[in-house]
Amino acid sequence: MTEELIDRLAIRDLVENWAVWRDAADWERFRTVWAPEGRMMATWFQGTGDEFIAVSKRGFENGVNILHFLGGTSIDLAGNRAIAQTKMTINQRAEVDGVLCDVVCTGRFYDFIEKRDGKWLVVLRQPIYEKDRLDPVDPAAELKLDRELLERFPVGYRHLAYLQTKLGFNVKPDMPGLVGAEVTALYQDGADWLSGKPLAR
Template sequence: MKEIPNVPTGFEDRLALRELVENWAVWRDAGDWDRFATVWHPTDGWMTATWFQGPATEFIAVSREGFDRGVSILHFLGGHSVDVHGDRAIAQTKMTINQRANVDGVEVDVVCTGRFYDFCGRYDGEWKIVRRQPIYEKDRLDVVDPAARLELDPELLNRFPAGYRHLAYLQTKAGFTVKAGLPGLTGRAVRRLYDEGAKWLAGSASAGDTE
């Protein structure tokens, strides 16, 4: 009989971190707000998105309000990589953000592809998300009805980085204030994020820029 190989060091942590990221997407999109709150660090949780930057508690509240109004934002997850150092970790997970809305009288879907970049910490023996910073790599906009026609305002579209300009266009039209200069596939913002991640693993006092 073959000997069963030893479980790799840190396997349980890596499995728990993957489950944490998956729970975020499932519970948020399902509107399971009580369980969604459990994925975040209870005092330091911070969320950055195109349309929101602030404490996780506020993000949960405004997400719930939008969900109840019929705001349609869904998330799908792909490949996952994690670096663990003691009670800290950086998790990167391929994802898409899918939002449906009405733009100038035309129903559209925007799909934005990128990564969730999560600063995680162990709290009372369980992994929690301390800070989530999406990296926006590319996006596209499609009309739901193939027969419909939509003219985009090029000035508004080009106000935002290529990685999320269509998502920002839709959200601006929907009345959100969208933050410019968020991390993309390349550039200064994502290099700074990687540097903050390395410092987090090395024991920095904070999880980087939460402005």
Template structure:
């Protein structure tokens, strides 16, 4: 096995472990996929890996239900640095206006990775939110959303943001979507990362 393939397999393993360990609440092993300076960006929280883990633990204790599922992956390797893009869905269940709903958001994990001391780890995870939808768990239930509030959130994750705002989270409203300036800036930061430049934080 050559080094290129070995690195790609290690990165894929890391990305899959992130999803399984995070969704299972296996926090000790989940911490191992991050470097100490690793950062996580999400609609509902932004900060260090340790801050994200703590916020996730608090959510678990309150009954917050967020799950992830992975699809195809593309990895750009440049020595000890990499950019990984992985198709994913985020699924969250909660009550909105007293109706139990599921929100499914489709997008990509856009990850900045580095190999340090022979080990790959996450330096930054920035999701890209492409489209989403909200459905009552009971198909016979009737749900009416606040149209003004819904329209105040970006198109790619407006239903996810709506749900999260209803359970008390402050939503970041400038996250990258399928198109636009935010995702263009993210791609530019990824290109710089692969050239060995410092990460824009």
């Protein structure tokens, strides 16, 4: 195999390990996917990889139910740097106004990745939120959403944000979606990363 193919396989392995180890609460192995200064951006959390592990662990112990499923990956390589975009869904189950619900958000993980001492590591993970929906687990249950609260958030993740806000999370209101200024800026940051510039965000 060529070195490029080996790198591509290693990056795909990194992306898949992130999802499996995080959702399985395998915190020690999950820590190994992050660069020391690695950062996670999510609707409900923005901070370092270590901080993300700590809050995820507390959430897991308190019954927070968030799962990730992955699809195809597109990888742009430039020496020891890469941008990986991976199709994904985020699934969260929780009560909304006393009704047990599932929210499913579809999008992409947009990862800034760097090879250090022969190992690829996540420097920044920025999800792109493309569309979502919220459904009662019991299809016969009645749920009336607060339209004003729902429309406070971008269309790509407004139902996810609604559920998380109801749970008490402070949800970031300007995450990138399928189109718009936020995702355009993210793509530019990715191009700058591949060209060797410092990480802007």
